[in-house]
Amino acid sequence: MSAGPASPGLRRLKQLMHRGTEFLGSDFAIMGGAMSWISERHLVSAISNAGGFGVIACGAMGPELLDTEIVETAKRATRPFGVNLITMHPQLSELIDVCARRGVTHVVLAGGLPPGGAIERIKDNGAKLTAFAPALALAKKLMRSGVDALVIEGMEAGGHIGPVSTSVLAQEILPVVAKEIPVFVAGGIGRGEAIAAYLEMGAVGVQLGTRFVCATECIAHANFKKAFIRASAREAILSVQIDPRLPVIPVRALKNQEMTNFAAKQREVAGRLDAGDIEMGEAQLQIEHYWAGALKRAVIDGDIESGSVMAGQSVGMVKREEAVAEIIAELVAEAAAALESRG
Numbered sequence: 001m002s003a004g005p006a007s008p009g010l011r012r013l014k015q016l017m018h019r020g021t022e023f024l025g026s027d028f029a030i031m032g033g034a035m036s037w038i039s040e041r042h043l044v045s046a047i048s049n050a051g052g053f054g055v056i057a058c059g060a061m062g063p064e065l066l067d068t069e070i071v072e073t074a075k076r077a078t079r080p081f082g083v084n085l086i087t088m089h090p091q092l093s094e095l096i097d098v099c100a101r102r103g104v105t106h107v108v109l110a111g112g113l114p115p116g117g118a119i120e121r122i123k124d125n126g127a128k129l130t131a132f133a134p135a136l137a138l139a140k141k142l143m144r145s146g147v148d149a150l151v152i153e154g155m156e157a158g159g160h161i162g163p164v165s166t167s168v169l170a171q172e173i174l175p176v177v178a179k180e181i182p183v184f185v186a187g188g189i190g191r192g193e194a195i196a197a198y199l200e201m202g203a204v205g206v207q208l209g210t211r212f213v214c215a216t217e218c219i220a221h222a223n224f225k226k227a228f229i230r231a232s233a234r235e236a237i238l239s240v241q242i243d244p245r246l247p248v249i250p251v252r253a254l255k256n257q258e259m260t261n262f263a264a265k266q267r268e269v270a271g272r273l274d275a276g277d278i279e280m281g282e283a284q285l286q287i288e289h290y291w292a293g294a295l296k297r298a299v300i301d302g303d304i305e306s307g308s309v310m311a312g313q314s315v316g317m318v319k320r321e322e323a324v325a326e327i328i329a330e331l332v333a334e335a336a337a338a339l340e341s342r343g
């Protein structure tokens with residue numbers, strides 16, 4: 001069934017997304033999840049201009065690079081966009097200052113509970129703050145700390161992930177908190193039918209990463225995009241933890257030589273930990289830097305064998321390179337049609 005511009009399905013979709021679109025200032029509550037090296041000025045502005053909500057991935061960038069990226073994105077974007085900061089970044093405080101100076105309206109904090117003061121400072125600067133809630137208890141804690149919206153991201157997603165699937169997180173968290181705080185669902189969403197389902201469960205919107213990688217506007221190397229177009233869901237596998245003493249956050253990426261290299265890297269870092277050359281914090285930081293480098297090799301240089309091709313299980317639903325506006329239009333049409341067929 002198709003959903004025309006004024007179809008009942010589209011009207012219902014807009015109703016269900018209303019709190020999300022109010023919060024984001026976009027036409028549709030479809031966030032482009034921040035992806036390091038990928039979510040930069042071109043993709044982010046394209047998503048926002050097409051009616052979604054683009055988010056810059058700060059990743060390992062320092063304050064100066066982030067500043068430039070915000071300015072360049074603002075030049076291209078006619079609609080609001082956000083900035084994703086990683087809580088364990090050693091210069092988090094300076095990055096928050098950059099966002100404030102540039103008048104960033106939406107900040108997303110990823111990578112664990114925000115350190116003391118970060119939430120207050122972001123909010124005092126006037127930005128709306130979204131944080132990742134990997135469990136119900138943490139969702140409640142984040143709400144009490146004053147965050148304005150939550151993302152719940154399941155283990156189907158690409159990149160660094162938690163242990164629980166999107167469908168289970170949605171059932172555990174949405175019925176309890178969705179009335180009190182806007183919740184966006186992420187992980188494994190490849191088509192509009194899934195968007196419709198999570199909205200009906202109480203989400204105000206969704207966040208997709210994998211589905212936007214093969215956008216025409218995305219600067220990822222042609223090899224990276226080809227790997228996405230070829231891959232099926234089962235090829236987006238999890239990294240393995242080699243040493244129980246060295247907890248590493250699992251990463252979902254396409255199966256390749258790099259997954260083997262990562263095991264060797266863990267052995268090397270664990271060895272240095274044993275020898276007393278480094279502390280646990282430093283060991284974990286080294287692992288994170290390793291990932292940033294490996295992802296850059298694949299995304300920017302196109303080395304999809306020894307670089308990390310981070311991808312979610314929805315990669316099987318990425319079929320071709322197409323413009324962001326087409327991707328969003330397809331997702332919206334599928335979601336609207338699904339809602340209309342349910343009556």
Ligand SMILES: Cc1cc2nc3c(=O)[nH]c(=O)nc-3n(C[C@H](O)[C@H](O)[C@H](O)COP(=O)(O)O)c2cc1C
Nearest residue numbers: 033034035036110157158159187188209210310312
């Ligand atoms: C290549 C890649 C890089 C990512 N990098 C980041 C990141 O730097 N920060 C972050 O919060 N999430 C990151 N993510 C997660 C996305 O923001 C998003 O939540 C996720 O892709 C949603 O799941 P999906 O891939 O199933 O659509 C990344 C995902 C991918 C695929």
